[in-house]
Amino acid sequence: MTTRIIVFGQLTDIINSSELALDNIRDTDSVVEELNNRYPALVSAKYMIAVDKQTVTENTILKEGSTVALLPPFSGG
């Protein structure tokens, strides 16, 4: 199972991309753990997580084809 990860705003500066794919990731906590390993600057970054466009506040099990979005504080307008 491959999970699509999309990131926005200042997180694109940390990850140097707006999208990546992670294989065999079970839940959102594992996404965060894996990304923190790869991108240490992410540990101190502030963001919310959305799974398939819904923000989640607790660890969430991922389904086949889920998209996980990392959303730093909004600054539209």
Add this chain to the structure above:
Amino acid sequence: MTTRIIVFGQLTDIINSSELALDNIRDTDSVVEELNNRYPALVSAKYMIAVDKQTVTENTILKEGSTVALLPPFSGG
């Protein structure tokens, strides 16, 4: 001494003019009395009085060249 009287809004329908002149009028109470005599429909009309663009709430002595304005409720915008 001639006093210029100007009226606005619905009062122009009562007085059939927007301006008239009254001779030898001492104060604003006398203006009202004189106009009520001439235009009985004015007695029940709602309006404020301004002397030289300043609204007055008490009887006010008129000076040479004063303009008295009768201002019904505002409805701009």
Add this chain to the structure above:
Amino acid sequence: MTEKKIKNIFITGPISPTFISDSIAKHNTKTGIGAHSIFLGQVRRDVINEKTVGAIEYTTYQEMALEKMHEIREAIFEKYPLTCMHIYHSLGNVSAGEISLFVFTSAPHRKAAIDACEEVVERIKAELPVWGKEVFEDNSHQWKQNKTEN
């Protein structure tokens, strides 16, 4: 109060949308502005006792209105950190669907612009000696009454 600082706010006939966009466009050199708030009053085709309003005909006591507007302007600039404020009110005939009032406030941040705009609109409706005559389609008329909205 300096007589020469008093600005005219009155426009004959309706306020056109292009007048509004021209006014907006002029602010793109004022690069300290972050927020604009605009209020537009539009004439409603109200139906009153089976008669339909075709237009409102506005009149004013102009000298007094401009002095009062000047006083409101000074008070608003005193109270809110605004960059600028523009106010236009129609006189004469404005048909249903056309715009008769244009209040435009600009500030670095949105709260000042929004609050100032609303307060100016309320004060204009309550304090400016302006009268609207609702002219029905059969040419009869009645005098408009402003409701206070709270």
Add this chain to the structure above:
Amino acid sequence: MTEKKIKNIFITGPISPTFISDSIAKHNTKTGIGAHSIFLGQVRRDVINEKTVGAIEYTTYQEMALEKMHEIREAIFEKYPLTCMHIYHSLGNVSAGEISLFVFTSAPHRKAAIDACEEVVERIKAELPVWGKEVFEDNSHQWKQNKTEN
């Protein structure tokens, strides 16, 4: 939520004053409207640590933003007696002095139009997944932060 009812709000580049006047002009056939309230966000030429902001580059998570905007729109129409509401937000590059947000509410009476407009602006700033990158004149950048204004 019906997928097909979701409207796009995003425009590439700045929102032009003539786009705004065209939008206003379209309302002159809606003769039940008595009041329009408009909010415009304009890019400020802020100076931060001696660097000058030349533009903001906006990005979004579009699918999520449009769903959220739809939810806000429904809630606002539920809460206020509005005739209509139009919202546009820029994506991509918007230079200092140009407009990046256009919120436009219309109602028979002013209170609904004014209150709805303000609430929509606040909700857009707080809830829409949109990000602004402040690009300085030397091409370095920082990410914009929205302040809550109370």
